[in-house]
Each structure stands twice: as C-alpha cells, then as structure tokens.
Amino acid sequence: MASTSEFKTPNGTRDVLPPESARWEVLLARFARTVEAAGYGLLISPMFEHLEVFQRVGASTDIVRKEMYQFQDKGGRELALRPEGTASVVRAFVQHRPQVPWKVWYAAPSFRYERAQAGRYRQHHQGGIEVLGTEDPDVDVEVIALAWEFFAALGLRQVHLRINSLGDATCRPVYRQALTEFLERRAGLLCDEHREAWKDNPLRVLDCKKPDCVAATADAPHQVDYLCDACRTHFARVREGLDALGIPFSLDPRLVRGLDYYTRTTFELAAAALESAQNAVGGGGRYDGLVEEMGGPPTPGIGFGIGLDRTLLACDAEGVLPAASVAAPLDVYVVDFAGGGAARDITAELRAAGLRADRAFDGRSPKSQFKSADRSRARLAVIVGPDEAAAGEAAVKDLRAGADAGQRRVGRSGLVAELKQTLRLMDTSINM
Ligand code: HAM
16 A cells, blocks of 8 residues: 555546646537537546446447446445446436437546556546437548547647447448458468457457468458448438538548447548557547347437547647647736735635736745746736735736836725726737
8 A cells, every 4th residue: 555645646647737637628618619619519428337338238249248337336236447438428318318310419428457667547538529329421520530630629630530340230240240251361460459359240350460360361341341231321411411421531431430330431530640559549430229128218329439638639649739838828817915815815806807816925036926926927927015905006017018117006996997997908019
C-alpha cells in the first residue's frame, strides 16, 4: 500500500489541470454545438451498467472479454464500468421506448483495461452520437458527415476516413462461410494469437496488424464482394451521399471494427499525424440487430464514438487549438491594499455584472498583488489604495499597455460602466 505522499493517478488515467483543461471545455462545447445543430439531444446515462448489457455487445471481443472493469457491488450484483457508449444508449432506448428516429449524443468517460501507452488509456473519453429507428442510408451520411465536420472545425487537416460494409443477416453468413473456408486453409500461417482463436470470430483476423496475419490474409475474400442486393444498394447510396457532400473517403474492405454488433456501413477516422498504432480518432457504424438483441423491437441504429483524448493529441501534432488560444482570460484583476473590503465588494459587483474578475487574498503587498494580476492575464486592473478608498474611487489600469501605462481614477458608482466601456473599446481595437 502506498503511503499518502505517494498517491498518484492509477496507471492509464490522468489529471487534466488548468489551463490544459480549457481545451477540453472548448472541445466539448464544439462537439455539443456541432451535433445539437443537427437535432441531437444529450443523453446522460450511468457510468456503470449490469454486466450483461456489455456482454450483449461484444461477447467475442477483447473489449468485453479481457478489458472490462467489472465488479460486484455490496448487494452482489454483477456490474461493469462502461467500456464504450453504444450499449448504454441502446439499453436506454429499450428501457424508455422513445419516439423514433431517436437522435442522441453523449460525451463521457469509458473504461478499458488496456496496456496503457501514449494515446491509449484505461479511462478515455468519447464524444458520440447514435440514431435509432431509421435505416435510411442518408442517416449514415449524416452521421459520418458530423464526425468529419467536427474534426474539420477544429482545424485538423490530416484526418482520413475509411469506410466498409459488413453486410447484414442475409449476406454476412454467406461471407463468413467463405472466409472460414479460406482461413481453414491458412490457419497455420496466422499469428500466435489467431492460429486457434480465429474460429471464434474469423472477421477479426482481418483487423490483425501482425505481419503473419497480414500476409496470410492478403488475398482473403472481402465482405463487399458478397453483399446482398439490399446491402449493395445501401452502400452505394452512402458513398454517393459522401461524394455529394464533398467528404473524401477510401474504401477499406479489410475494415472490421472491434465490437460484434456492426452491420452494413462501418467507418473509421484516423489522424495521420499520430503514431499508426493509436491513430484512430473515431469510428462507428450501423448496428441494425442490436436493439433486438437487447430485448427491444427490431430497430436499426447507427452512430460513432470519437476519442477526445486522441483528438487533442492530433491537435497537438498538427499544431491546432493550442491551450494559450483557448483559455478565456480574466477581464479584471482587483488590487486592494486598503484592507481587502474593496476587493471583496468590487469583485462581487463585477461578477454580478457579468465580468470575469478575480482578486488576491491574505493582505499581500501591492507588488505581489500586481504580479498576480500580470500572471492572471487579466486585461484591466482595478486598484484601491488608501487614497482611492478615502475618496470613494478606484484606479483603472490597462495591464496590456506595459509597466508605465497610466491610471485613471473613477468614482465607485460609475466603475462597472467605465470598465465595460473600456473593455468594449479594447475589443474593437483588437478586431480592427
Ligand atoms: P471504438 O472504436 O472502440 O468504438 O472507440 C471509439 C474511439 O474511442 C476510438 O476511435 C478511439 O479514438 C477512442 N478510444 C478507444 N479506446 C481508447 C483508449 N483505450 N484510449 C484512448 N482512446 C480510446 C466504440 O466504442 C463504438 N461504441 C463507437 C460507435 C458508436 N459505434 C457505433 N456507435
């Protein structure tokens, strides 16, 4: 057991301190803005669910089999921290039966017991959307377009979209059979992990990055060549929609995703500026059988999850959204060396008037208070010394104008109006 002074975040988790956390605020606000503008409403679901909820979405996947944070509560119930967002959304849909199409978004932590490294965490954060109740291929286009727009609006230019179709209950079994026959002949050439395990989920072998599996499956059959008429038409319409919206994509017939529920359209977005092992910044697809699987009526669904941690890493790699550009600076820092009462009253008044204001505490020297004012990056200082206090006034100083900038004395009753006017003028001169 670590002593108290050695307490640290558990492996694979991180603290996000200010000012870095300001980027998270911006990222979440932009995500919300992008998807709410398209009619998605926020869904807040519990961070843990009954274990079976997650087992339904991926009984044969590593995420569910090996990486889940599962536990028994004091009442002996088997629960698990959510490893991804879709299962909870579908569970909520089945539980509440909202009107379709049901369009929701979420931004929340997910938990996977993975080998932690740069870009791969045990607690990561996903921003996602899900649409339940329509199989219109234009919805596939909308969902993909929203992910694309979000990255583009952040200023990321090196994000690449790959798409595939995984077929449906009609054509997937036919393809699976063809792939199984292929893999039976090649099993001996597969990597150590898949030499036996391929039988549980043959499609997953196509996703294996180990050279043995890549070489052994180079000429494996592809689902896109086995699509039934309905799936082929659906997929053609999705590609046509992406073309119409000017969203560049490549077809990747080997794209199979890490969860069991996918049908038809699947996609992944990768940031070329990141290390290739951890460069997927988002992914998603259709899951037309999942609602039924969870006990609901037959209801198609589609969505995506964007890895927000990795998105910020991609922003670093491309030099966009720097922390310094997003942290909102204070408007006013109040310096009071007349006892502290003025600082207390003025900051309260300024905050009530909608200005961002802060002050020093503990009766510190004027010099130390000015230092804090500079460090706060506030635009203006309000200064109250014994003279100003006696005259019922305060001095206003432009903190960006250098050490020699003059001060103006203003009556306390007109202070808020004067500060607002000065800040407005500063904004106009910045924008000119
Ligand atoms: P996923 O591909 O497993 O899909 O995760 C979505 C995104 O979350 C990934 O592209 C990646 O950016 C990020 N991510 C996943 N695991 C980690 C990790 N350990 N550390 C950092 N980032 C990570 C899903 O979870 C599906 N629920 C997406 C979806 C929604 N499909 C349909 N609707």
